Amino acid sequence: xxxxxxxxxxxxxxxxxxxxxVNDIGLLRGFAVFDYFKTYxxxxxxLTDHIQRLFRSADLVGLKIHHSQNEISKIVYKLIEKNNFSxxxxxxxxxxxxxxxxxxxxxxxxxxxxxxxxxxxNKFYTTGVKIKSVxxxxxxxxxxxxxxxxxxxxxxxxxxxxxxxxxxxFNDLILECTSSNIFIIKNNRLITPKGNLLxxxxxxxILSICSxxxxxEEREVTFTEVLxxxxxxxxxxxxEVLPVVAIDDNQIGNGKIGTGTELIMKKFRSYVDSKVxxxxx
Numbered sequence: 001x002x003x004x005x006x007x008x009x010x011x012x013x014x015x016x017x018x019x020x021x022v023n024d025i026g027l028l029r030g031f032a033v034f035d036y037f038k039t040y041x042x043x044x045x046x047l048t049d050h051i052q053r054l055f056r057s058a059d060l061v062g063l064k065i066h067h068s069q070n071e072i073s074k075i076v077y078k079l080i081e082k083n084n085f086s087x088x089x090x091x092x093x094x095x096x097x098x099x100x101x102x103x104x105x106x107x108x109x110x111x112x113x114x115x116x117x118x119x120x121x122n123k124f125y126t127t128g129v130k131i132k133s134v135x136x137x138x139x140x141x142x143x144x145x146x147x148x149x150x151x152x153x154x155x156x157x158x159x160x161x162x163x164x165x166x167x168x169x170f171n172d173l174i175l176e177c178t179s180s181n182i183f184i185i186k187n188n189r190l191i192t193p194k195g196n197l198l199x200x201x202x203x204x205x206i207l208s209i210c211s212x213x214x215x216x217e218e219r220e221v222t223f224t225e226v227l228x229x230x231x232x233x234x235x236x237x238x239x240e241v242l243p244v245v246a247i248d249d250n251q252i253g254n255g256k257i258g259t260g261t262e263l264i265m266k267k268f269r270s271y272v273d274s275k276v277x278x279x280x281x
Contacts, residue, residue, distance in 0.1 A: 001013075002014050003015075006111065006112060009109055009110055009111075018111070020111065021109075025096040025105060029096070031096035032094060033057040034094070035054040038087065038090065043275075044080065049201050054072075061143050064108060067110055075112055094110055126257075129243070129244055130162060130244070130246040132247075133169050134168060137168055138168065138175075141175070141196045141197050150178075151179065167247065172223050173222060176197040177234055180236035181203035181235050183203075184229035184230075185229060185230050186230050187230070191229075193220065202239075202240065202268075206268065231253050231258035232261075241261070241264055
């Protein structure tokens with residue numbers, strides 16, 4: 001088969017032949033959930049955590065997944081083997097399927113994408129990025145749904161203006177970015193918002209591996225507090241640990257990557273390189 005090879009419903013197919021029905025309510029109504037992860041050393045990073053989150057997202061929106069977590073895990077490994085990329089980016093999507101009308105779920109459609117791993121330009125990690133704040137909150141924020149309408153609108157507007165990401169702020173509390181979690185460092189305290197947001201796999205990992213060096217806090221964080229931070233960074237599967245040096249027109253700290261952020265970036269890389277996570281994947 002010609003690469004990339006995807007999995008759609010019950011078949012491994014070439015990407016050019018990967019289709020869903022036009023009446024699938026994932027397409028018609030956006031009724032679908034997903035998760036995304038990538039490989040290091042050819043192994044899916046924290047696969048179990050990602051699959052478990054996929055099922056939690058499905059439960060939150062009322063979508064039944066007809067494959068077991070173990071079945072999905074096996075399919076992922078087969079896809080990695082079949083594609084044989086040096087490293088892979090993998091996305092699992094479960095849609096509502098084709099129902100009796102445009103509002104009724106049918107048999108859920110399982111789609112698993114596998115492509116060569118995405119890599120960000122290294123300059124973002126050496127200079128840091130600017131992010132833009134907007135007053136908004138994601139629909140069903142604890143679930144990872146395919147509804148990125150607002151995110152795409154904001155990113156299309158602000159990326160051309162020099163911003164890398166968009167930060168959601170609601171009732172003067174920061175929440176999350178369009179596809180990443182945000183942290184600040186203040187007086188050697190590592191602080192990240194909690195509630196009304198998607199708790200990222202990388203976010204939770206950072207809180208775990210950095211506990212010896214920082215006093216970690218998960219709590220409500222005001223926008224004013226963020227602007228007064230010593231340092232800031234965002235985390236996600238594709239971004240890993242990415243320094244933030246400005247929000248809107250406000251410089252964070254001295255406008256450069258701080259020593260705390262540099263330490264956390266190194267700790268994340270050391271954790272990945274240790275391969276200790278592959279034993280529990």
